[in-house]
Amino acid sequence: MINQTMYxxxxxxxxxxxxFTYACERKEQIGAQNVFDFSLGNPSVPAPAAVRDSIEHSxxxxxxxxLHGYTxxxxxxxxxxxxxxxxxxxxxxxxxxxxxxxxxxxxxSVSCSLHALVNPGEEVIVIAPFFPEYRVWIENAGAVCRxxxxxxxxxxxxxxxxxxxxxxxxxxxxxxxxxxxTGAVYTRENLEALAMVLSQANGAREQPIFLISDxxxxxxxxxxxxxxxxxxxxxxxxxxxxxxxxxxxxxxxxWILVPNTMPLADQIMPAVAGAARCLGFxxxxxxxxxxxxxxxxxxxxxxxxxxxxETLTRALTEYGYTYVEPDGAFYLWVRALEDDAxxxxxxxxxxxxxxxxxxxxxxxxxxxxxxxxxxxTIERSLPAWKxxxxxxx
Amino acid sequence: MINQTMYxxxxxxxxxxxxFTYACERKEQIGAQNVFDFSLGNPSVPAPAAVRDSIEHSxxxxxxxxLHGYTxxxxxxxxxxxxxxxxxxxxxxxxxxxxxxxxxxxxxSVSCSLHALVNPGEEVIVIAPFFPEYRVWIENAGAVCRxxxxxxxxxxxxxxxxxxxxxxxxxxxxxxxxxxxTGAVYTRENLEALAMVLSQANGAREQPIFLISDxxxxxxxxxxxxxxxxxxxxxxxxxxxxxxxxxxxxxxxxWILVPNTMPLADQIMPAVAGAARCLGFxxxxxxxxxxxxxxxxxxxxxxxxxxxxETLTRALTEYGYTYVEPDGAFYLWVRALEDDAxxxxxxxxxxxxxxxxxxxxxxxxxxxxxxxxxxxTIERSLPAWKxxxxxxx
Numbered sequence: 026m027i028n029q030t031m032y033x034x035x036x037x038x039x040x041x042x043x044x045f046t047y048a049c050e051r052k053e054q055i056g057a058q059n060v061f062d063f064s065l066g067n068p069s070v071p072a073p074a075a076v077r078d079s080i081e082h083s084x085x086x087x088x089x090x091x092l093h094g095y096t097x098x099x100x101x102x103x104x105x106x107x108x109x110x111x112x113x114x115x116x117x118x119x120x121x122x123x124x125x126x127x128x129x130x131x132x133x134s135v136s137c138s139l140h141a142l143v144n145p146g147e148e149v150i151v152i153a154p155f156f157p158e159y160r161v162w163i164e165n166a167g168a169v170c171r172x173x174x175x176x177x178x179x180x181x182x183x184x185x186x187x188x189x190x191x192x193x194x195x196x197x198x199x200x201x202x203x204x205x206x207t208g209a210v211y212t213r214e215n216l217e218a219l220a221m222v223l224s225q226a227n228g229a230r231e232q233p234i235f236l237i238s239d240x241x242x243x244x245x246x247x248x249x250x251x252x253x254x255x256x257x258x259x260x261x262x263x264x265x266x267x268x269x270x271x272x273x274x275x276x277x278x279x280w281i282l283v284p285n286t287m288p289l290a291d292q293i294m295p296a297v298a299g300a301a302r303c304l305g306f307x308x309x310x311x312x313x314x315x316x317x318x319x320x321x322x323x324x325x326x327x328x329x330x331x332x333x334x335e336t337l338t339r340a341l342t343e344y345g346y347t348y349v350e351p352d353g354a355f356y357l358w359v360r361a362l363e364d365d366a367x368x369x370x371x372x373x374x375x376x377x378x379x380x381x382x383x384x385x386x387x388x389x390x391x392x393x394x395x396x397x398x399x400x401x402t403i404e405r406s407l408p409a410w411k412x413x414x415x416x417x418x
Numbered sequence: 419m420i421n422q423t424m425y426x427x428x429x430x431x432x433x434x435x436x437x438f439t440y441a442c443e444r445k446e447q448i449g450a451q452n453v454f455d456f457s458l459g460n461p462s463v464p465a466p467a468a469v470r471d472s473i474e475h476s477x478x479x480x481x482x483x484x485l486h487g488y489t490x491x492x493x494x495x496x497x498x499x500x501x502x503x504x505x506x507x508x509x510x511x512x513x514x515x516x517x518x519x520x521x522x523x524x525x526x527s528v529s530c531s532l533h534a535l536v537n538p539g540e541e542v543i544v545i546a547p548f549f550p551e552y553r554v555w556i557e558n559a560g561a562v563c564r565x566x567x568x569x570x571x572x573x574x575x576x577x578x579x580x581x582x583x584x585x586x587x588x589x590x591x592x593x594x595x596x597x598x599x600t601g602a603v604y605t606r607e608n609l610e611a612l613a614m615v616l617s618q619a620n621g622a623r624e625q626p627i628f629l630i631s632d633x634x635x636x637x638x639x640x641x642x643x644x645x646x647x648x649x650x651x652x653x654x655x656x657x658x659x660x661x662x663x664x665x666x667x668x669x670x671x672x673w674i675l676v677p678n679t680m681p682l683a684d685q686i687m688p689a690v691a692g693a694a695r696c697l698g699f700x701x702x703x704x705x706x707x708x709x710x711x712x713x714x715x716x717x718x719x720x721x722x723x724x725x726x727x728e729t730l731t732r733a734l735t736e737y738g739y740t741y742v743e744p745d746g747a748f749y750l751w752v753r754a755l756e757d758d759a760x761x762x763x764x765x766x767x768x769x770x771x772x773x774x775x776x777x778x779x780x781x782x783x784x785x786x787x788x789x790x791x792x793x794x795t796i797e798r799s800l801p802a803w804k805x806x807x808x809x810x811x
Contacts, residue, residue, distance in 0.1 A: 026625050027682065027689050031534050035692030042491060071482030084473065089464030095667045098435060129522055129670065129699070136698025141424050158695070165696040232419055274488045275704025277522065277670075289420065296420050299428025302551070303558040305529025306522070310703045311668025 034161060040385040041065060041157070048379050055377070061406040063380045063394045066205070066355065068272040070329045070397070076271060079319035083312060092315075096308045098298060100127025100280070104314040108280055111321045116253040124285050126297050127309040127317075130277040131241045131266030132158065133301070135199070138262050138281055139166040140300035141293060142235045147196035152182055154358070154386035156205050156239075168196065172387050180209040180349050180358070184218040191226045197235040198223070202251060203242040206386050206393040207358040208351025210249040213257070220258035233260040233288070241279070244270040244325035246353035247334065255284045262293065267317060269355075270325040278313040330355045333396040333403050340407045344414040355397040358383075361390050362417040372416065376409040427554060433778040434458060434550070441772050448770070454799040456773045456787045459598070459748065461665040463722045463790070469664060472712035476705060485708075489701045491691060493520025493673070497707040501673055504714045509646040517678050519690050520702040520710075523670040524634045524659030525551065526694070528592070531655050531674055532559040533693035534686060535628045540589035545575055547751070547779035549598050549632075561589065565780050573602040573742050573751070577611040584619045584627065591616070593647075594632040596639055599779050599786040600751040601744025603642040606650070613651035626653040626681070634672070637663040637718035639746035640727065648677040655686065660710060662748075663718040671706040723748045726789040726796050733800045737807040748790040751776075754783050755810040765809065769802040 041064050048062035083092055099105065105122035112120050128134045135158075143149060145167030151159050153172040163170040173190045176183045182200065200219075202211040211219075219236075227233045238254040238261050255261040266279030283294045308314075337357060341348060348359040359380070361369035366382035366389060373380060373392075383391035396403060434457050441455035476485055492498065498515035505513050521527045528551075536542060538560030544552050546565040553563040566583045569576045575593065593612075595604040604612075612629075620626045631647040631654050648654040659672030676687045701707075730750060734741060741752040752773070754762035759775035759782060766773060766785075776784035789796060 026537075027535055027685055028533060028537050028693070031692035031696060032685055032689040033692065034696050035534075035688035035690065038691070039491075039695070046490065065488060067483065067487045069483060072486055076486075077477060080473070080477065084470055089469075089665060090460065090462060093465055093469075093666045093668050094460045095458060097439065098432075132698040132700045140421060141428075142420055144419075144421050161696055162698060272482060273486045275486050275701060277700065277703050292420055292425055295428035296425040297428065298431070299424035299426065300421070302432070303424060303427050303554055304697045305525040305555060305699075307525045307670065308668060310670050310706070312705075313703070 039157065041381050044379050044381060051377070058405065059377055061378050061402060061409060063378070063396065063398065066269065066395055066397055067274060068269055068397045069399045070272050070326045072272040073320065073323045073326065075320045075323050076273070076316055079316045080312065082319070083315050093311055096311050096314060098301065098308055100125065100309055101311070101314045101318065104318045107318045107321045112282070116256065118253070118256070118284070120282065120285060123294070124283055124290070126281045126283070126294065126301070127314055128279045128281055128301070129306050129309055130268060130279045131239065131264055133277070133306055134264035134266065134279050134281045135159070135237065135239055136162045136165070136304060137297055137300040137306070138237050138264055139163060139168065139197070140304065141296035142237070142262065143168045143196040146194070148192060148194045149196060150187060150190055150198040151387070152200060154206050154383055154388045154391070156201065157385040159199055171195070174388070175207070175209070180204065180207040181211055181215045182219050184215070184222050187219060188222045188226070191234065193230070195226070195234055197237055199237045199239060201239040201242070203246055203353025205242065205354055206356045206383070207349050208354045208356050209349065210246060210251055210352040213250065213252045216252055216254060216257045223258060223260070236261040237264060238262070239264045241266040241269050242354040245327050245330060245355055247327065247331055247351070249352040251353065255286060259286055259288065261287070271320055271323060273313065276310060276313045278309050278317060329400065330397060333398070333400055336400065336403050337394070337396050341410060344411045346410070346414065355395060357394040357396055359392050359394055361392050362414060364390055366390055366392055373413055376413050378406060378409050378413060432550065434774050437772050437774060444770070451798065452770055454771050454795060454802060456771070456789065456791065459662065459788055459790055460667060461662055461790050462792045463665050463719045465665040466713065466716045466719065468713045468716050469666070469709055472709045473705065475712070476708050486704055489704050489707060491694065491701055493518065493702055494707045494711065497711045500711045500714045505675070509649065511646070511649070511677070513675065513678060516687070517676055517683070519674045519676070519687065519694070520707055521672045521674055521694070522699050522702055523661060523672045524632060524657055526670070526699055527657035527659065527672050527674045528552070528630065528632055529555045529558070529697060530690055530693040530699070531630050531657055532556060532561070532590070533697065534689035535630070535655065536561045536589040539587070541585060541587045542589060543580060543583055543591040544780070545593060547599050547776055547781045547784065549594065550778040552592055564588070567781070568600070568602070573597065573600040574604055574608045575612050577608070577615050580612060581615045581619070586623070588619070588627055590628040590630055592630045592632060594635070595644060596635040596746025598635065598747055599749045599776070600742050601747045601749050602742065603639060603644055603745035606643065606645045609645055609647060609650045616651060616653070629654040630657060631655070632657045634659040634662050635747040638720050638723060638748055640720065640724055640744070642745040644746065648679060652679055652681065654680070664713055664716060666706065669703060669706045671702050671710055722793065723790060726791070726793055729793065729796050730787065730789050734803060737804045739803070739807060748788060750787040750789055752785050752787055754785050755807060757783055759783055759785055766806055769806050771799060771802050771806060
């Protein structure tokens, strides 16, 4: 028969995208303003004006072949150079264009990195709660997803638990900070402790444990420092996307950085290219590679998210909810008002509130509220959040 | 160590892309007009004006979120509907939007189709000479690439040879017509004979053999009929891309059609979605999905390719080359003037001629000339082709 693994992955679909689809249908039924869709990380903040300027400039200046032709598989040289230069300015590094591989967004970045770094049968550690697609991509690479619970007070990495989870079969650890779904930003101390544990484990091994630092939310941060991970642990590959920082999630453009300071960089970059080739990626979308070249230093507009965060957390506190104070990203990780997060979300749905239950993130009893919606949606949803809490009193 | 399969795939790279890279470097050295790069299928014909109009219209009319936000994983409903309606107008079919899955180009289409339809250990038949990446994607799906030589006179499918190659393990056959690299267009009789052989084999099997019809060159044809394959064999999935017809290869947009006439469509479409998810595709680039909606019936401009074909074939005939008369695509399949096609291409390179040797297409002794270049490049290259032939006299 057809491939049942793929059938299952398609039939189960992503819980997040299922709620998103329900929200679209429900909006048709009762009006968009009456449905509070907190499911997807679809930024409500518009792309900066520089994005439109870049597209218009390219359309005016370039031939069709320059604009829309194949780019080299790793990306346009100018784009790769612009990304490297931007990182160097910000982190005091000395990366070159050749260290950057342009991808079809963060999903492609993580999927290709896993295929490049991990062999079938090996284990990859994720910090729970974690972005549910990590498991899908890890298992598609033939590897085993090993969940390690974050510190349940701070939602920092529980480094001792990571140490206990490492086996001779551990190939890699995936982290994302600012974190989806908790909004936690891993501190320098936390990352240094992780690096120490990994380095100690490496001493007894032929190959190092790789760290995959997935950073689509790097720029979405409310004052906290987001340390540059490769400067803390040398065996780090960085995955990035412009979905959040430039509000371009549908355009699918991001990159993988294989730092030239990484001992195995000369082997890893070809493996990344090989993975992209094998999976069916040919190049990142050409027009938006040029947008990246032009907009690489555009500041992310986080003010709108900061305002949403402020309004939402103040109100939820008043209504009796508890949550993790988010330092970054645009998700609020809220304790469900009953043990069963899915039942809680079912009840929330009767108030037209659509958060995501925590089960698919690998832990029970929480919900994720994506507050990357309009401020008006936040404000209009508040009575519903209050009424929902009241049903538990 | 890191994944050696991926490393090899990256280190070996695609021969075609390697020549393309050499061409770029060589152009820097001696001037673009002095290098005759026939390697890549990068259309020299500009995208139709309607593409630019569509982009400008979207930029003017839509909000950033509508423009650049995530689309549903299978694509924008309007885009899927437009594709289905276009097919229905042209082929008298009754497809619906739900039968179309928008992809990140033809490579993604074929890769996802293979993952959806084929199980590890099964066999997939390709018709040699064949597009070299088929083997890469087949093997990445854990399957075995089984080469069947095309009829060496006509380069139609050798149906008897396909019949002999079918085993109980055969899961699928990939065809592409108009063919890359030979330019052959499979006749209706040829496809009907193939359908007969597959149907006969299906009688003794629990599951049908699937046909994957990869059709990026459907519109690039010089008068020949390109039959609609699902009307000839019901277990056919169609893969398409706008790389060639709209000259948008760098933008990565195409689709998979799972026809509603296909007996297992209800299982295959979720499997396609699951494969896209597992491999790390989130959605096709949003802005170019809208371009497809607007430009779905834009005629491909094949006149320039027809003129190139005419000039090139007339001259090569005069110089003593023999080749397959191409009915479609923009490749000329020419017999090398010595048995070793790679040695022949090495010698061609001394005349700044850069065709692709046939070895990576699964057969020895031929070269592929991509004549999707400018007419001027064709004309300027003719003395070099003559001089090259003269060295063999």
